[in-house]
Amino acid sequence: MIVILKKDPDKVQLEGLTTWLKAKGIEIHESIGSSQTILGLVGDTTHLDIDLLSALDIVEAVRRVQEPYKNANRKFHPEDTVIKVGNTKIGGGNLTLIAGPCSVESEEQICQIAQSVKESGATILRGGVFKPRTSPYSFQGLRDEGIRLLSIAKKLTGLPIVTEIMDISQLSYFDDVDMIQVGARNMQNFELLKALGTVDKPILLKRGLSSTYEELLMSAEYIMAGGNDKVILCERGIRTFETYTRNTLDIASIPVLKQLSHLPIIIDPSHSAGRCALVDPLSCAAVAAGADGLIIEVHNDPAHALCDGPQSIRPDAFDTLAKKLRTIHEVTKAVDVK
Amino acid sequence: MIVILKKDPDKVQLEGLTTWLKAKGIEIHESIGSSQTILGLVGDTTHLDIDLLSALDIVEAVRRVQEPYKNANRKFHPEDTVIKVGNTKIGGGNLTLIAGPCSVESEEQICQIAQSVKESGATILRGGVFKPRTSPYSFQGLRDEGIRLLSIAKKLTGLPIVTEIMDISQLSYFDDVDMIQVGARNMQNFELLKALGTVDKPILLKRGLSSTYEELLMSAEYIMAGGNDKVILCERGIRTFETYTRNTLDIASIPVLKQLSHLPIIIDPSHSAGRCALVDPLSCAAVAAGADGLIIEVHNDPAHALCDGPQSIRPDAFDTLAKKLRTIHEVTKAVDVK
Amino acid sequence: MIVILKKDPDKVQLEGLTTWLKAKGIEIHESIGSSQTILGLVGDTTHLDIDLLSALDIVEAVRRVQEPYKNANRKFHPEDTVIKVGNTKIGGGNLTLIAGPCSVESEEQICQIAQSVKESGATILRGGVFKPRTSPYSFQGLRDEGIRLLSIAKKLTGLPIVTEIMDISQLSYFDDVDMIQVGARNMQNFELLKALGTVDKPILLKRGLSSTYEELLMSAEYIMAGGNDKVILCERGIRTFETYTRNTLDIASIPVLKQLSHLPIIIDPSHSAGRCALVDPLSCAAVAAGADGLIIEVHNDPAHALCDGPQSIRPDAFDTLAKKLRTIHEVTKAVDVK
């Protein structure tokens, strides 16, 4: 961390600052120029509050050199983290396909889709039951009843299941759920993140619509600081000025997050685009760029899905896509951008 | 709502669609052109799921004409809503000043600031106790103990108090709180919004960092649909490409939200800019543009505040500012952009 | 185009509007509802000024149904356009690799790089000579002398050359240039676009940092309306809130632009990321998503390049990458998202 002092800083205040920093185990290196003095802080600055420093009368600006996250940081954990979900592994060179409907609608629907995506090579079943909808008048999901239906499909197919949690109070329903999803709108629901830090299940953490890489990793840090190391990052599109697609898939997030962190990264091509015609090219791009997996919406009757129909693809399209993705994965898995 | 059909739509599907719409009480007006057919849907389309319609095979695109919110919509409630908080009224031509520290730190601190801002003309006291912090290693607030201290300051000064809720489970601590704040990061925490819809207290709803006007009003609609009409909107800056300021205050939100909705709007100049030097000009601008009030961070010792020090102003600066704001309010309250 | 009228529109004004529209050859279909009247305009609305219509007293809103571009629109030209540059073809299933240094620096440098990238499979040589630099104090390029050096490399290797034009007045230097590049900052330099509409050379049109797909296609339309149909679109990253990468590569632009337009699309992975470590994964992603080609910065000595060094890759890295890209292209060229 670098502290740029104002011209002619008050000596008493400066001494106060340096004493305080040294007490925190920070080494200080002063660069006294004719017009400016700069302090280089060396040591573990993760716990230093940058706002506090900036607020001091003698400080002009503070620049971070090190990342403010530690558990999620590749610098301290050079090896890729591999996370087990049921019998499947995410990370470490595997290509994990997670598939299923946007919403669980009925036992027949979820079981049919589960069997179909399993045959195409999906190893985890997704299905929404607690649905975050912009409008209070839209379908809100089958809630706990939906989890019961997911469990039936799990028993039938052996696929582990992942579904979204929207509030701490719902946690009691998640006993049979193998991986808990935190949605984009809850990425900075810090109370929820803290609660999930004490749970012994993998967490699929989606990036917020306007969250930076650092903020995503800080949210992962919240969960990890609580003791739960099994965090999987998920890019699902960010909000930009372009409104033709629902969101803009940030494809560079894959190599960047892999550089900054050891956690696996999954791409959601369905929500980022909001159009089924884009699911295929975006999935191919994600695998080619080095993603550890994809979470894709598949519906046996997209035109009548209770929500998000336009972005779901049919089981046969998923089957064709899965084959292509495995081929691209073979070709590109030599890619290493660390 | 307008439905643009694909060329040569399937007749059976088209009949299915029109029958379904009519059953929902929607009138349909067809425009059959040589190259395109358009359906104009007239009636209450608030409950129609636009995604469902878009997903139909025969539909090329759907365009909304009416807003998807009803309770928050000025078209259905032409008069300004005025909301009582303690003995103060927000809306209806009043200029409400809400002031206080970012975080409650001690009884002495909160009582001292409360008395000082009251003398300067603030009519509501703010103070954070449950703090949403990006880093798990930053100060997280005094939590329920903080609410106890706010209550002491309330008894001392008679000022009603407002503070932020971060999770439904905290609601039991809010008995003595006069207005509950929903922070920007929780604007789409739909479970929390539903819970607040059943509470008999005013809700200060902050706009999310990348939420549109419509999304903000849909979140207000969530609370109102639950039966709680006392919603106050709050603009606190949006996330843009410009990073010199923490966020970009969207000043046009004031006249736009007043046009679209009957709810009062409060501006937060402290968080939008993140720098105390900008609080004065942004506050003046907000009042000149027609805001119903401001929520301003005031600290007796900004340089040592436990959080967000750089954006807090001192009590004497607040006193000077409050005088100027009242003068601008007198001059501009004739402004009417409805 | 759909015109939503205000409630109880003035009859004389409405008649005036309908007469005016009919005179322009537009068919009008009225949907008169109890609370709203909607006009469906059918015919060629490309030349209608949407701002003009919106401004009328009787009009509440106007919604476009058809795209405002015609020459660039796939609806009117269903077949992919294939463009010849020297002996190379861009579009139609080919994968075109354009490579070379950010700036031309010397005869030795450009000739060496040209030979090297040719051996690796590049079929067009790039090199900047008129450089758009944010600072007036940065290196501004070798200008016309640079074009002379590019011509030498062209003669030596037989590779056609592409370089950026910054102002109409520079056109006289471009005789020996095979494809003229319009940079992101000039995408809406309409006078320049008009001038290039009368030139008989392919134009590589880069998307502006905050330009929508429609604006990019409207800029292509400017060139095409002047008579020059040889436009190649280029996505090079857009400006978003995320500042860790220089820009955010919008990977979805590839399938979207291919859906909307028949023009070829080239991706620039070097400028979008601003970091050489990202060039490999972003290039792979672009080819997997269906791009017609890539324009990549290659420098024999990136650390001492006169500009944009950090994003250039070395010739050997380009060689490895080119091989991988051809393999991915083989695997994915069956992808068709039209």
Added chain:
Amino acid sequence: MIVILKKDPDKVQLEGLTTWLKAKGIEIHESIGSSQTILGLVGDTTHLDIDLLSALDIVEAVRRVQEPYKNANRKFHPEDTVIKVGNTKIGGGNLTLIAGPCSVESEEQICQIAQSVKESGATILRGGVFKPRTSPYSFQGLRDEGIRLLSIAKKLTGLPIVTEIMDISQLSYFDDVDMIQVGARNMQNFELLKALGTVDKPILLKRGLSSTYEELLMSAEYIMAGGNDKVILCERGIRTFETYTRNTLDIASIPVLKQLSHLPIIIDPSHSAGRCALVDPLSCAAVAAGADGLIIEVHNDPAHALCDGPQSIRPDAFDTLAKKLRTIHEVTKAVDVK
């Protein structure tokens, strides 16, 4: 400027770097920590190419401490710059109202509006003649004939005139123009900026749709580096995710740019909002926040204006607004945020 070195930097390369920097007159202060070495560069770093430094093998990151602009920087010119346009002064506590139609349409139109806005207190006349339009099929302006008409209005009223230039080649028509406007889309048309640096006329430089404060000031620097110090900055709204308004007026730009630079700043409320109903509140906000003036579109017949009708206000509305703005200016001109 601060250079953060990679761990264990190569000694020969490090010596090469320090020798090179010292030769440029830069003082170097080393902070050698156990895990990291930091160089503090003190002196005039304006001319150092930050990309070049970042590209070096031994460098991990470079952080700027000083701004890269000099002529436009308040640090080197603490006093406000006041610029004469005809007999009017912009800056230095004056409130300058610039008004007129979006496009010049006829002698009668421009003369009528000119007289009317003069009576209401405008001191400069605006009117577009070279029009940057997104579509090649929209009205492109009267061009040089329009300037002739503006000159007639100037003679009639004595008001100095401002109009936009789109290309260097148009400069010959600007003899009688008192202030030359550079539009948002040309803010980084560097060849045009260089040409305007040699002109002896004030330049009204509009901020690009997605340009940062620093980029705006660097574009001002281009003009000033050429010898023309008479630059007036103009904020006209930036592009964000919110599309309800055409652009988002960045009100904080006023105090921020006044802090960073000594140049005057003018606000354009007409283009930022794109709706006439917002012109009044945005203008009031701008004056309250400390703007040096406003540029407002006024049309005697907005509903039939040839372009941008929806955002123009009528002469009588301008008259009322001008009175209110002068009152707000009186009340707030004590504001000083430097």
